Amino acid sequence: MLVTWKYRPRNTFIQRLDPRTRLIFMLCIIFAFTIPEIWDYRIILPLFALSLTLYLMARIEWKDVRRAWIYIFILVFFIVGLNGLLSGRGGPSSVTNLPSPVVFEVPIKIPFTEIGWDVPVTVSKIWFALNQMTRMITMAILAIPIPYTMDPNIYGTAFKRMGASDKVSFTMDLAFRFLPTFARDFTITMDAQRARGYEMEKLKGGIPTRIRKLAPLIIPVVMQSTVTGEEVIDAMDLRAFGTRQRTWVKDNLKYAPRDYLILGIGVAAFVSCCVLKWVFGIGEYFVPDFFMSLFV
């Protein structure tokens, strides 16, 4: 198994953007939803459209992201489903307990027991579920293309230029440097133990026993890495790391007009969500009439 960081240069608008722009824009959208707690579909939908547009503009191949999408859908269904089952007081989704017509009931039974109950699915719950999905996907799809479209060599510089310290920014770069190395070490260890007759597929016993039997895979990799660390510290000290303010040679990041455009949109989205919610009280959850009329 080789960790191939899936980055590839493509000639797209998205890749011409400054990496900082993309990170900041992503945070703007996430915070626009989560800080003022927006649940109004009239705000969610336009932002969803915006995210989806940027996602499509990144032009990543479907086969690269298929797995990611499957995961996201499972996650979303899981969350939405669980929410329906366990919903009680507190938190945003308690709004779904508002009196609202019941569409159908789902009988739930805990396997091997007699315990069970009927979960009423109301119009309000269905609409909330739709809202929830759209909102989560809007936030997720901004991050999915990043590994494919952002040069891993530029993260450190990007963080540095966003105000992080030399040391924290370089930690990021160093982590990228070691990622493929450790993936390879892990593979070699797995091969070496298999050559000694270790078969992961045949782990037997209770859960603690099975976890303990992972030790032959995990310990060599971790211990090797702690030894490597000491030498890397020497190597960095010997080249004067941390003795004064660093220069970042690849520091040629510059905002272009297109960056200001995207940043403007991101900041505007965040600010207007705050203003709408806190000044005008718009953004709360409600079931629109047209949806209600579908069922009543």
Add this chain to the structure above:
Amino acid sequence: MPNQPLIIENLTFKYRTRPELALENISLKVNPGELLLIAGSSGCGKTTLARCINGLIPRSYRGERSGQVLLHGREVADMQISEIAQVVGTLLQDPERQIVASNVFNEIAFGPENLGLPRAEIINRVDQAISRLNLEYLRERETFNLSGGEKQKVALAGVLTMNPSILMLDEPLASLDPASAHEALEVFRSLADEGKTVILVEHRVEDAIDARPDRLLYMEDGKIKYLGPIRDLPPEIDHTKVKLPAPWVVQRVKALDKVPAATPKPEAGERGEPLVVFENVDFRYDEEYPLVLQNVNLKIYPGDLIAVLGPNGAGKSTLVKHAIGLLKPTRGRVLVEGEDTRKMSVAQIARTLGYVFQSPTHMLYAPTVREELEFGPKNLEFDPASIPQYVNESLLTVNLKGLDEYPPLGLSFGQQKRTTIAAVLAMRSKILIMDEPTAGQDFANYTRFMKALCDTSDNAQSILTANFAATIFITHDLDLAVTYANRVLLFGDKHIIADGKPQDVLKDDQLLRKYRVRPTSLLRLNLDLLPRTGRFLPAESLAAFA
């Protein structure tokens, strides 16, 4: 003279965690433009001395230091690390662990970046280092994918950008194929010719001679035993501790009048059924990657002692991994005792074939050596009553008796390596495969265990006669092939270039050079004496004929 780059006076050092002195009373003066070779067996204090020179001692390693280390007249302990870094450039043993950036350009620029130099100046220095070492073709590459030799050169470039006047090179040749090692030595020589002081740590004196060192510093137990021109090497410098050129060894042995009897090696030949068969094997790691093996045919017979030679990245490890079923051929098949590896699990094959991986740290995990050795036999579901016997026998053969209750992770590198070999021996396989068994070991140590594993004289209770039907080792050390193998495979260009007796394969100088193997003095001497000896012998035994 203030401009003397390095003066060491009465230097003594003891690590906080060790009772004994690591360095004792070292005094030394090195001149500009001098190339100083430091040799000595493992644990004699070479790396500790290097740490005293580059300031890691007393800065990062705690202990008691006395005496003086002066860089251009200034005491190291009083200098800022950023100042030292611009005087002493250090290249560590394992370039894999010295490289801190994902990409070559960033790696070379790392030092000047830390000094906070202006961008233009940094780029200028990087360009200079790149053209100095002819690395233009690597400039845009990822460091992860570089070969060992390329990594070493990039790490050196990263050191040169600091413009140091002293270069401190701690065993820089360990994982390189002979041709790459030679190229690296040429570079070190030319840096010395340009006026830099070069300090090269290497216990294989034979190889390091290529760099034409001005003086040799020989250490034992933290003390200087000899310092002077390399030609006048006094006889007390032990040829079993450091690797000396073969003619010198012969002289010494003759002078000491202790010529050992030559031990016969069994002849390789097509005896009985082959144990492993490769039939027209092609292999690639991924559909998008090129072939690594192409049309490989090979038969391994009982009695074979095979050395596999070839350049870095040729596919030697890939080849032997097929034998144990870790990799399955893309086309063709591999048979182990007549069965296709595709139809067997690795665990099944492990009963026939034991594989010792290159680095011991990749497999050691258990709290005691004994448990480490029991791991394989238990996985293979051996009879629990017989496991202790297997374990004890293996401990005995690699000379680890007494360490059985010790944690393997707390052992020295050489002991760890022997533990991994013992762990494989305890599985009682018929064939032993070792990937670069001598890398990172000192000369005395590896001679000892290679003898134990491959020596087949009648009285030696060797492992081979006890357990193994055949042994295969991959190596960059041509002398191992000369000394211990009865069959040599030269691997290159995706297939086996030559396969035969050592004296047949290794006599073709041109072929060897083409596949980056450099003839050594031992090989030359053996070829010269072949009419009289009839077979290849270790240097000591040649004394009887020369």
Add this chain to the structure above:
Amino acid sequence: MNDNSTWAFGTRQVVYGAIGAALYGVLSWVTNIFPLPAAGNITFRPAVAVLIFFSVAYGPWVGLLAGFIGNTLGDALSGWGFYWNWSLGNGLMGLVAGLVMSQITDFRAQGQIIKAVIYGLIGIAVGMLFASLTEMFTGGIDFNTALFGYFTPAFLGNAIVTIVLLPILMVAFAAVASRRGR
């Protein structure tokens, strides 16, 4: 430069923060591919024990960086995107567990191992509680779901892994450390 005190932040912390992050990222990614035995909706992530180990051995900053960056890398490698609250939760987990660092002088001593495990469990509780509760705002779940659907399984899964593997890692490290002795 090689300061070992709890809140020092130098080359040492940068290097082990990065190494911890890369390992945590790789190992979480591996277990994403080969999921381990699960009971109910508890999935096991043995990598968590590695994160806690790095925190215990190298302190809170290393724990924070390794947890935050490592989780982000693991998610990105799997192609899942960026879940800032889980990354932050993992960071907190490492940070809190790392507070025990100055009290661990002998990685083999039973009393100290127990102490490390307890700090690890507190770290897991704090980190997972943070991530689960913030999920109320990002995922729009309610308090019960956060507590029973998220926090409980995540806490239990991570706790079991840590209780089983952390002592083994610490004992192994004692042997390695005896050889280096800085």
